Amino acid sequence: MALPPLDSLQWNxxxxxxxxxxxxxxxxxxxxxxxxxxxGIGALAxxxxxxxxxxxxxxxxxxxxxxxxxxxxxxxxxxxxxQSAIAVTVSAIRxxxxxxxxxxxxxxxxxxxxxxxxAAHLTAVTLxxxxxRFLPLVPRERRIAFVxxxxxxxxxxxxxxxTVGYFLAANLTQTLGAAILMLxxxxxxxxxxxxxxxVADVVALALGVLLYPLAAKMNSGLDILVSGLIAGTxxxxxxxxxxxxx
Amino acid sequence: xxxxxxxxxxxxxxxxxxxxxxxxxxWRMLGLWFGGGIDEGSELLVxxxxxxxxxxxxxxxxxxxxxxxxxxxxxDGLRYGAVAAGLVAFLLTRRSIFAGxxxxxxxxxxxxxxxx
Numbered sequence: 001m002a003l004p005p006l007d008s009l010q011w012n013x014x015x016x017x018x019x020x021x022x023x024x025x026x027x028x029x030x031x032x033x034x035x036x037x038x039x040g041i042g043a044l045a046x047x048x049x050x051x052x053x054x055x056x057x058x059x060x061x062x063x064x065x066x067x068x069x070x071x072x073x074x075x076x077x078x079x080x081x082x083q084s085a086i087a088v089t090v091s092a093i094r095x096x097x098x099x100x101x102x103x104x105x106x107x108x109x110x111x112x113x114x115x116x117x118x119a120a121h122l123t124a125v126t127l128x129x130x131x132x133r134f135l136p137l138v139p140r141e142r143r144i145a146f147v148x149x150x151x152x153x154x155x156x157x158x159x160x161x162x163t164v165g166y167f168l169a170a171n172l173t174q175t176l177g178a179a180i181l182m183l184x185x186x187x188x189x190x191x192x193x194x195x196x197x198x199v200a201d202v203v204a205l206a207l208g209v210l211l212y213p214l215a216a217k218m219n220s221g222l223d224i225l226v227s228g229l230i231a232g233t234x235x236x237x238x239x240x241x242x243x244x245x246x
Numbered sequence: 247x248x249x250x251x252x253x254x255x256x257x258x259x260x261x262x263x264x265x266x267x268x269x270x271x272x273w274r275m276l277g278l279w280f281g282g283g284i285d286e287g288s289e290l291l292v293x294x295x296x297x298x299x300x301x302x303x304x305x306x307x308x309x310x311x312x313x314x315x316x317x318x319x320x321x322d323g324l325r326y327g328a329v330a331a332g333l334v335a336f337l338l339t340r341r342s343i344f345a346g347x348x349x350x351x352x353x354x355x356x357x358x359x360x361x362x
Contacts, residue, residue: 033343047315051254052247054262061267066302071266073308081265087301089269094298097291099277113278120278121271169316170247175358177316179351182328185306189329190336190346192302204296208303213311215304224304231304232297239292 001027003137017142021149024134030126031157033187037065038158040184042165044069047181048076052166059158064124066091069184074224087224098128105135106143119144122151125195199242204235320358328354 003020004010011017025031038059045055050072058068067088074084099120106119130150138146169177189209196202208231215227309317310325317325332350339345 029344033347036347043316044309044314046251047317050258051251053253054258057259058262058266061263062270064270066298066305067266067270069309070301070305071262073305073314075261075265076314077308077312081261084265085269088266089272091298091301092270092273093294094273095270096273096277097295099274100280103278116278120274123274123277167247170251172316174316174319175355178313178320178358179355181309181313181315181317182320182325182351182354183347185309185329186332186347186350187343188302189306190332190341190343192299192306193336194341194343196299200292200296201299204299205303208300209307211300212304212307216308216311224301224308227304228297228301231300232293235296235300236293239296240289 003134006137006139011139011142014142014145017138017145018149018152020138021134021146021151022153024130024146024150025153025157028130028133030129031154033191034065034126034154035157035161036183037187037191038161039165039168039180040182040187041065041068041072042162042167043169043177043180044072044184045162046166046169047177048072050076052163055162055166056159059162060155063121063155064092064095066188069188070224083222083225087228090225090228095123098125099123102128102131105131106140106147108140111144115144118151119147122147122155125191126154127151129195198239200235200239203238204232207231207234320354321361324354324357324361327357 001023003024010020041059042055045052045058058071062068062071070087070091071084074087079087102123103116103119107116127147127150131147134146134150135143165180168180172180189205192205193202196205208228211227211231212223215223215230218226310329313320313325328350331353332346335349336342336346
């Protein structure tokens with residue numbers, strides 16, 4: 001499927017643009033990665049004793065895979081609400097620059113802020129990547145509708161995956177259940193590694209994985225925050241050192 | 247599947263909003279309100295992104311090191327081996343997410359089957 005040319009009648013109404021956005025989910029491998037990830041999140045929610053409704057609400061209202069996994073694993077392993085909230089909010093800070101950089105792509109001089117509300121809510125790493133790829137092919141005055149369609153499609157795929165993963169975890173043999181749970185760390189590790197463009201990103205990812213088991217030995221309840229702050233700050237130091245030397 | 251599994255209790259949903267939805271959504275809404283004046287390449291944001299990446303890395307490690315539910319039935323070495331095998335495939339295929347995930351899964355399932 002190719003998007004129609006910019007001057008085509010196919011862009012005449014916002015609903016048509018919404019439809020093109022919806023259909024664009026078939027044009028990216030990331031849809032498959034999201035499906036696998038949310039299959040894993042559904043299974044994870046089941047095995048940490050959250051309800052299906054809870055899992056679906058987290059997808060609908062949080063709509064950020066890392067935050068959802070952090071929330072489920074920290075709450076599931078006995079962290080307090082405050083500890084979970086801190087870990088979630090730190091993981092979500094990256095959404096701020098994403099929203100800031102993606103909204104100008106669809107703004108026109110007459111766009112009101114509330115028209116961008118859903119686009120801002122739907123912004124997460126997948127949508128952010130796809131906006132940069134698709135939006136240049138969409139007429140500017142139809143971009144908000146297109147993004148809403150694309151986001152609606154992706155959310156629907158993920159809600160379906162959550163439900164399937166939840167029921168699979170409940171009904172599969174232990175081995176296949178384990179395989180579905182394993183989708184989460186694998187898909188996050190490799191999609192994060194793939195998005196790492198700078199040395200600091202790679203250092204943060206590798207050190208973050210290696211330092212966690214050490215931090216967990218302290219058993220402070222803040223393990224993830226401690227290893228994340230230390231590994232992230234070292235990674236930033238590497239970045240800073242390279243800038244100074246350059 | 248029981249009612250508790252499908253719907254759960256309302257307290258859990260309150261916790262979801264307080265610990266999950268609000269702390270996450272606040273950054274998007276700040277971006278919507280104050281977007282425009284922030285330089286995406288600023289040093290503060292580089293640090294924030296590095297810490298956020300490392301926190302996510304910690305969560306990935308936590309699931310593998312202290313596995314939930316059914317994943318705990320897989321021996322430690324096999325879980326670590328699956329991640330390592332996936333990583334090798336990912337690097338050999340010039341960073342294919344698909345190759346990494348499939349290889350890790352196949353390694354773990356084959357190992358589980360081999361061990362009986």
